[in-house]
Amino acid sequence: MSKLTEGLTYDYLSSEAAPTREARIETCNAFGGSCNSLRTGMGTGCSKNNSRKFAQGGGCQLNLALGIVSSFQNVVVIIHGPLGCGSNNLGRAGTRKTARILKQRPTTTDTIWIQTNLDDTDVITGGIEKLRQAVLYAEQEYRPDAIIIGNSCLPGIIGDDIDTLLNELDGQIAAKVVPIHCEGFKSKYVATGYDSAYHGVLKKMVEPIQRYEKALPNELADSNEKYRHSKIVNLFNVGSTSYGDEVELSRLLTALGLEVRVLPLYSSVEEISRISEAALNISICATHDDYLLGHLKERFGTEYIIDTLPIGIKNTNQWLRVIAEFFKLEKEVEKLIAIETAQLEEALEPFKKVLKGKSVFVGGGETRIFTTGELYQSLGMRVVGLKPHNFDRFAIPMIDSIDDQEAVIDVAPGQPAEELVILSRLKPDLYVGHAQANAWITKLGIPTVPLFGQSFNYMGYSGAFELARKAARVLKNTSLSQKIVSNVALPFRPIWFESNPFDNIKEAKV
Amino acid sequence: MSTFIERAKVTCALGGAIVTLSALPKAVPIVHASGGCAGTLSGTYNLASGYKGSGYCGGTMIPTSNIVENDIVFGGEERLEEQIINTVKIIDADLYFVVTGCQVEIIGDDAVGVTHRYRNDKAIVLAANTPGFLGDSFKGYEAVLSTIAAELVEKKDVKEKKTITILGIVPGQDVFYRGNIREIERLLSQLGIKANTFFGDGETIEKIRNYGDASLTVVLSENYGIETARVFEQIHQIPYITTDLPIGASRTDAFLHKIGERLGIEPAEIEALLAKERKYYYSYIERILDIYTDLDFQRYAIISADTNYAFPLTSFLADDLGWIPHIVVIHDDIDDLRKKEYELKFKQLGSETKPKVVFELQAGQLLNHVRKSWKYNQNDKYFDALSPTFLVGSSLEASVAQKLGAGFLPVVFPITNRAVLDRGYTGYKGGLTLTEDIISALVSDR
Numbered sequence: 001m002s003k004l005t006e007g008l009t010y011d012y013l014s015s016e017a018a019p020t021r022e023a024r025i026e027t028c029n030a031f032g033g034s035c036n037s038l039r040t041g042m043g044t045g046c047s048k049n050n051s052r053k054f055a056q057g058g059g060c061q062l063n064l065a066l067g068i069v070s071s072f073q074n075v076v077v078i079i080h081g082p083l084g085c086g087s088n089n090l091g092r093a094g095t096r097k098t099a100r101i102l103k104q105r106p107t108t109t110d111t112i113w114i115q116t117n118l119d120d121t122d123v124i125t126g127g128i129e130k131l132r133q134a135v136l137y138a139e140q141e142y143r144p145d146a147i148i149i150g151n152s153c154l155p156g157i158i159g160d161d162i163d164t165l166l167n168e169l170d171g172q173i174a175a176k177v178v179p180i181h182c183e184g185f186k187s188k189y190v191a192t193g194y195d196s197a198y199h200g201v202l203k204k205m206v207e208p209i210q211r212y213e214k215a216l217p218n219e220l221a222d223s224n225e226k227y228r229h230s231k232i233v234n235l236f237n238v239g240s241t242s243y244g245d246e247v248e249l250s251r252l253l254t255a256l257g258l259e260v261r262v263l264p265l266y267s268s269v270e271e272i273s274r275i276s277e278a279a280l281n282i283s284i285c286a287t288h289d290d291y292l293l294g295h296l297k298e299r300f301g302t303e304y305i306i307d308t309l310p311i312g313i314k315n316t317n318q319w320l321r322v323i324a325e326f327f328k329l330e331k332e333v334e335k336l337i338a339i340e341t342a343q344l345e346e347a348l349e350p351f352k353k354v355l356k357g358k359s360v361f362v363g364g365g366e367t368r369i370f371t372t373g374e375l376y377q378s379l380g381m382r383v384v385g386l387k388p389h390n391f392d393r394f395a396i397p398m399i400d401s402i403d404d405q406e407a408v409i410d411v412a413p414g415q416p417a418e419e420l421v422i423l424s425r426l427k428p429d430l431y432v433g434h435a436q437a438n439a440w441i442t443k444l445g446i447p448t449v450p451l452f453g454q455s456f457n458y459m460g461y462s463g464a465f466e467l468a469r470k471a472a473r474v475l476k477n478t479s480l481s482q483k484i485v486s487n488v489a490l491p492f493r494p495i496w497f498e499s500n501p502f503d504n505i506k507e508a509k510v
Numbered sequence: 511m512s513t514f515i516e517r518a519k520v521t522c523a524l525g526g527a528i529v530t531l532s533a534l535p536k537a538v539p540i541v542h543a544s545g546g547c548a549g550t551l552s553g554t555y556n557l558a559s560g561y562k563g564s565g566y567c568g569g570t571m572i573p574t575s576n577i578v579e580n581d582i583v584f585g586g587e588e589r590l591e592e593q594i595i596n597t598v599k600i601i602d603a604d605l606y607f608v609v610t611g612c613q614v615e616i617i618g619d620d621a622v623g624v625t626h627r628y629r630n631d632k633a634i635v636l637a638a639n640t641p642g643f644l645g646d647s648f649k650g651y652e653a654v655l656s657t658i659a660a661e662l663v664e665k666k667d668v669k670e671k672k673t674i675t676i677l678g679i680v681p682g683q684d685v686f687y688r689g690n691i692r693e694i695e696r697l698l699s700q701l702g703i704k705a706n707t708f709f710g711d712g713e714t715i716e717k718i719r720n721y722g723d724a725s726l727t728v729v730l731s732e733n734y735g736i737e738t739a740r741v742f743e744q745i746h747q748i749p750y751i752t753t754d755l756p757i758g759a760s761r762t763d764a765f766l767h768k769i770g771e772r773l774g775i776e777p778a779e780i781e782a783l784l785a786k787e788r789k790y791y792y793s794y795i796e797r798i799l800d801i802y803t804d805l806d807f808q809r810y811a812i813i814s815a816d817t818n819y820a821f822p823l824t825s826f827l828a829d830d831l832g833w834i835p836h837i838v839v840i841h842d843d844i845d846d847l848r849k850k851e852y853e854l855k856f857k858q859l860g861s862e863t864k865p866k867v868v869f870e871l872q873a874g875q876l877l878n879h880v881r882k883s884w885k886y887n888q889n890d891k892y893f894d895a896l897s898p899t900f901l902v903g904s905s906l907e908a909s910v911a912q913k914l915g916a917g918f919l920p921v922v923f924p925i926t927n928r929a930v931l932d933r934g935y936t937g938y939k940g941g942l943t944l945t946e947d948i949i950s951a952l953v954s955d956r
Binding site (some may be wrong): 020052053054055056057058061062063078081082083084085086087088090091092093094095102108110112113114115117118120121122123130131133134137141142153154156157163167184185187188192268413414415416417436437439440489492493495496500504 | 512515517526542545546547548551556564570574576578579593598601602617641642646647874902909923925
């Protein structure tokens with residue numbers, strides 16, 4: 001039930017892998033212009049095949065796919081590939097512990113991953129035998145509930161048939177064996193990784209709920225249960241949501257009398273298998289989970305809400321209203337919104353005074369940056385530019401929320417070279433950006449706020465307060481970025497700062 | 511045939527090449543691979559190497575050809591050429607270096623050929639084949655440095671007697687590489703020896719061009735840097751020796767003797783330096799004597815490390831700190847002969863107890879090895895337990911230390927629960943720093 005997914009279908013499980021985002025939805029990752037010209041560009045479809053003359057590192061869908069599944073409880077992830085694929089787990093060593101402690105999940109075991117360590121011999125002979133040994137090792141050493149295998153570029157190109165092996169092993173060992181086809185070269189859109197992960201999850205981990213005839217029927221108990229089930233909602237968390245976000249959004253939904261289950265990150269395999277047991281599936285971010293929610297609707301008939309991202313007052317209100325409408329709680333939600341916004345507006349006053357008239361640039365995931373920009377705008381700031389990593393149908397309605405329709409848009413996964421030239425001209429008072437972007441901006445002398453973070457709250461009303469508070473605090477002392485700009489060099493030739501960064505984008509040949 | 515590895519404490523050849531290039535002065539990698547390789551591999555080290563960060567042109571800044579499925583079908587050489595040309599135009603570097611990922615090597619792109627075609631006077635552009643399936647990070651380190659030794663370093667007929675080139679300290683894989691190099695340079699300079707370090711303070715690509723005048727290559731590793739040392743030997747006629755990373759007083763004494771003798775420095779001069787340094791060293795070690803002895807800070811040492819660190823660390827803990835070297839678990843993927851040779855090193859330890867040395871690729875097996883190394887308590891009233899223990903390893907061992915009730919300090923890659931700037935553990939000064947960190951770990955809960 002969403003305008004954003006109109007015309008999309010989700011019946012792909014008979015295929016080995018999920019389709020790529022470029023095949024499934026029209027999407028763009030190279031575009032330079034303004035809000036206005038982006039709307040036109042998307043409308044004519046001319047932006048989808050653009051590419052770059054000078055490119056920098058974006059992401060790999062394998063990391064995003066395995067980032068989801070490795071958060072599940074008591075699973076082992078196997079990366080079928082050379083030692084580099086999945087090595088980013090080393091950088092995350094220990095970070096999952098914080099989330100697990102907060103969510104009161106077991107912390108006794110580490111995140112376990114295994115690499116099949118494919119080498120030049122395997123390029124010729126295939127790596128299936130190593131994969132078999134790795135699965136058996138995982139089963140024997142860890143007795144996990146699921147062993148989840150991420151397939152990387154190398155076996156993808158040489159044609160290792162992992163599905164045949166994994167189907168065979170699935171019946172022989174206690175763990176569920178789940179293949180995930182997330183070869184990096186297959187898609188230039190890392191968001192394909194979400195679909196790749198959920199493709200495997202839907203195929204192997206989700207089961208229909210078994211119901212048994214009761215020996216002694218009890219009408220009252222039955223109707224109680226039915227009523228309860230009619231109020232259960234699944235709230236779908238994503239890699240960039242925090243426990244604070246989950247608490248806040250659950251608080252609001254609970255206030256509407258709903259019973260909230262937060263899925264699927266950090267869930268147990270058992271909880272994921274029962275994912276179909278809900279009256280409504282609620283998305284926080286369309287970019288992340290339309291593949292999952294769309295499929296669940298087709299397979300189990302579970303309705304879903306895919307609307308906006310609940311960051312900022314306007315978008316939180318909108319998100320709540322759509323959900324309330326589904327449950328016919330229109331009156332109740334207005335009461336809730338009235339109380340919440342009145343309290344919040346009062347609390348925001350002191351921050352508005354500080355932030356008023358200041359300019360901000362936001363870079364990162366498409367839905368997140370537009371909603372975050374809208375929030376700062378509502379606090380009196382000017383959004384002077386946005387850099388979505390990619391752009392597609394899920395964010396098109398959000399363009400209108402930006403007051404200045406001539407604000408700069410650079411659709412670019414990473415690509416700090418382009419972004420830094422733009423920022424050197426716009427000179428915003430504040431930059432809000434994705435991880436791995438903020439250090440570069442600091443070198444330009446611009447203070448930054450991270451766009452997301454495991455220990456911060458961004459969503460709902462409390463998230464709006466936290467974001468306001470954070471921006472005001474950052475602006476209280478900008479000494480670090482000021483010192484850095486005069487002491488640390490960026491790696492560009494002077495000529496680059498004088499050029500038009502959008503000349504770097506090659507227009508699609510029609 | 512190689513085997514699968516649980517939580518490998520390395521990345522792939524491409525990762526090693528990228529982190530090596532990012533550590534060279536004003537050098538920039540151009541990664542010919544799929545879009546995620548450069549950022550992911552660089553990102554691993556940016557975080558897991560004590561938060562060393564992206565640096566000058568690492569992380570998301572790395573120029574890369576971002577090969578997609580279409581290029582896999584039709585070849586990616588054209589895209590690479592475009593990327594090289596534009597990188598030189600936009601990015602300010604003294605050295606550009608094309609490195610390759612699995613995808614383009616399987617389809618047979620000739621990245622080295624493309625790079626050679628592009629060579630001109632405007633910029634230095636080198637290239638090496640570094641696909642992930644070539645092996646671990648150390649392979650990438652060798653590929654980059656041996657290419658530089660062969661193609662960038664100029665040939666010199668006259669050698670400087672007291673100039674040496676240092677290899678074997680692998681950036682990123684050695685979290686403390688800069689601090690470690692600095693102290694070695696400081697010690698050598700006191701004997702009048704100039705060290706070419708590639709990655710140390712004040713290095714430039716111009717200086718690296720002149721490394722051909724060294725009279726000796728010193729590889730601070732039994733396994734890594736040797737391929738490059740051989741290139742220096744064959745092309746520049748510079749012989750090489752291998753030695754252990756000098757951590758703390760005992761190992762540094764041995765290191766300076768070895769280098770000094772090899773370069774023909776008077777033994778008296780070496781002894782004078784050692785005496786001066788030891789005096790300094792023990793004037794600070796003296797500070798911990800009270801806390802060490804009053805609280806009985808002698809520990810059974812459990813060491814989980816690579817071959818670059820395993821023996822030097824064990825030697826420091828046993829020979830300098832007086833701990834009992836109980837078990838050393840080493841995670842390098844090396845052949846049996848080299849394993850045997852490496853094990854022999856532990857006979858040099860001053861401690862009466864020699865450690866059990868185990869080679870184990872799987873990170874999850876450490877706890878099992880420790881448990882197997884000591885008899886089980888059969889519910890005895892009086893039981894001589896393996897306690898008190900202290901574990902020196904990587905951040906991955908934090909939970910093992912917790913399960914053992916052991917003190918814990920991560921020293922080996924990956925390190926995600928410490929930030930490392932100019933800290934180093936080599937030499938006498940490094941020994942003091944390591945002592946400081948270990949004692950701090952023991953009292954940090956106060």
